[in-house]
Amino acid sequence: MVRKTALILLIVLLPGCRAARSAADPQTAELLSGAGVDTEQTLRLRPAGVSRDVSAVRLDFSGPVSLEAVVQECLRRHGGVQAARKRVEAAARRVTVAGSLxxxxxxxxxxxxxxxxxxxxxxxxxxxxxxxxxxPWFGKRTSQASAAQAEVQAARAELSALELRVAEEARRAWYELYYTQLMQGVVQEDRRVLENLLTVAEARYETGRAGQQEVLRLQAEQSSVDAELLRLLQSEESARAELAGLLQVSPETELSAGESAEAGDPLELQDLYERAVRQRPELQVMLAEIHREQHLADRARLDYYPxxxxxxxxxxxxxxxxxxxxxxxxxxxxxxxxxxVPVNRGRLRASVHAAEAGAAAAARDYERLKSETQRDVRQLFSLAVSQRDSSELLRDSVIPKTEQALRAALRGYQVGATDFSDVIATWRELLKFHVAQLQMELQYRQTLASLERVVGGGGVVEAARPSEAGAEGVGEGEVIEEGAESGPTEVRGVSMLRQLKQNYRRAE
The missing domain is CATH 2.20.130 (S-adenosyl-L-methionine-dependent methyltransferases)
Known part of the structure; x- marks a missing residue:
């Protein structure tokens, strides 16, 4: 008789024990298996399945990479995104548990x-x-399953919010690398102009038309430009390391930014408001929290029934x-x-009131976040418009006029009509404006990336305007008139300025 009883207990308990050890997910099975753990000491130091190896150099990312390729790879490899996806899966599994007997x-x-x-x-x-x-009483399991389903929606919205943050970080890092490379090219071009000016100064010094201090001052300016190039190289390495960290590859990977399309103008502000309120993931999380608390309140009311x-x-x-x-x-x-017998009415009322208070708190949080979202949209929109206008002002007005002033100063300096300090001052201004224009455009692109995150993705700029490359007319004073007296050094300097402008336009 005892044997029969023991056999019945064994049959009942054995399937449950076996089910508790199974893992349907391959990654979970890998973690539970202890793969890669060789010693007992290693097992104590780190969880199973977690590698302590140094990140490898990715040869496929050596060289120019596009912005979209970087964003997609960051979303695919980012540890936080992968963890959030697993949390969504875990929440989805709990729906079945909540609705089961x-x-x-x-x-x-x-x-x-x-x-x-x-x-x-x-x-x-x-x-x-x-x-x-x-x-359970009718409706209890349905309310529990609905609350669990709302948690799934919240987890999915949190995943979307994290993906948008990762995409924003990837875009900002890529733009930092891209414009740092452009700044290096611009500074190098301006340094060539300085070299041409140094050639003119040396020729004037040899003929006794200029003092040695002019040559020494130009050499000092060259050293200053070299220091600026070193700073930009350090900034490039820092931006490359930041991008490698987001890609989870070795910082030694020779990353470089590929070509970039024109940014375009932001969409209408009202459209951005509507999109942000409608699809920002953080707001969707709040809505899911409201629904969850409402279902929990319904479930608490059903506790009055046995x-x-x-x-x-x-x-x-x-x-x-x-x-x-x-x-x-x-x-x-x-x-x-x-x-x-549900006789403890005080406990039941407290449970219902707690759930209702949670729903009210979530609703207030939603309204607060909605107001903050509209504020952020307005601030980022205004900042982007200001940065765009400043960049266009520098590019279309300030830089061309400064280039004309430098050419005029070069001509005057060669014939002795312009003071040397005026030439140096004008050249410094041109270099400063070139770098400032690129920095302003970098900030504009990064602001657009932040704005896209706030409105929930989907792009925040209008279609790019047709390229005006090759259609530029010759501005007044841009070319030295044919037949005018000018030395070979002066012509070389002016042509270099024209080439610099053309290269910059193509980069745009």
Missing amino acids: QDPMVEVDNWPTAARSPQYASGRMTNEVMVSQQV DVTMRMGWGRMTTEGSMAHGADGVDNVSVGFGVN
């Missing part, structure tokens, strides 16, 4: 001795098996050792039910 209960009683076994009219009971199942526990039993009867005369030994079968 509790496991049934199986009770087995055995009375091996006749003296202490229960006696009935049909004989002595030797074994009894009782199966019970709790059935749950039913259904029971069915079977008892093995025998006439051996029976105390009843005329016992027939027919097995006993029983059916019954039980209910909980």
Whole structure:
């Protein structure tokens, strides 16, 4: 009899023990398996499946890479994004758990001795098996599953918000690298202009038309430009390391930014407002929280109704050792039910009020975040417009006029009509304006990246305007008139300025 009872318990418990050890997800199975853990000391130092190796150099990312390729790779490899995706999967699994019945209960009683076994009219009971199942009141499981589904929606919105933040960081880092490379090219071009000016100064010094201090001052300016190039090289290495960190590759990977399309103008402000309120993931998280708290409040109200526990039993009867005369030994079968009595009204009211307060708090948080979102959209939009206008002003007006002033100063300096300090001052201004224009355009691109995150993605600029490369007319004073007196050094300097402008336009 004892053996039969033990066999029944083993059959009931064994499937559950085996299910607790299984892992359907391959990554979870890898973590549980302890793959790659060689020693007991290593097992204590780090979890299973976590590598402590240094990130490898990615040869496929050596050289120019496009912005979209960088964004997609960051989203694919970013550890936080992968973890958020697993959290979504975990939340989705919990929906099934929340809407399921509790496991049934199986009770087995055995009375091996006749003296202490229960006696009935049909004989002595030797074994009894009782199966019970709790059935919640109508709607309880549905409310629990709906609350769990709202948690899934919140987890998905949090994943979207994280992906937008990662994409923003990737775009900002890529633009930093891209414009740092452009700045290096511009500074190098301006340094060539300085070299041409140094050639003119040396020629004037050899003929006794200029003092040695002019040559020494130009050489000092060259050293200053070299220091600026070193600073830009350090900035490029820093931007490359930042981008490599987002890509989760070795900082030694020779990353460089590829070509970039024109940014375009921001969309209308009202459109950005509507898109931000409609699709910003952080707001979607708040809405999901409101729905979850509302479903939990519905579930708390249903606790006023009892749950039913259904029971069915079977008892093995025998006439051996029976105390009843005329016992027939027919097995006993029983059916019954039980209910909980929700008499603690104070606890039930507190549960409902807590859920309702949670829903109200989530609603207030939603309104607060919506106002902050509109504020952020307005601030980023105004900042982007200001940066765009400043960049265009420098590019289309200030830089061309400064270039004309430098050409005029070069002509005047060669014939002795312009002071040397005026030439140097004009050249410094041109270099400063070139770098400032690129920095302003870098900030504009980065501001657009932040604006795109706030409105929930999808692009925030209008279609790019047609390129005006090759259609530029010759501005007044840009070319030295044919036949005018000018030395070879002066012509070389002016042509270099024209080439610098053309290269800059092509980069745009």
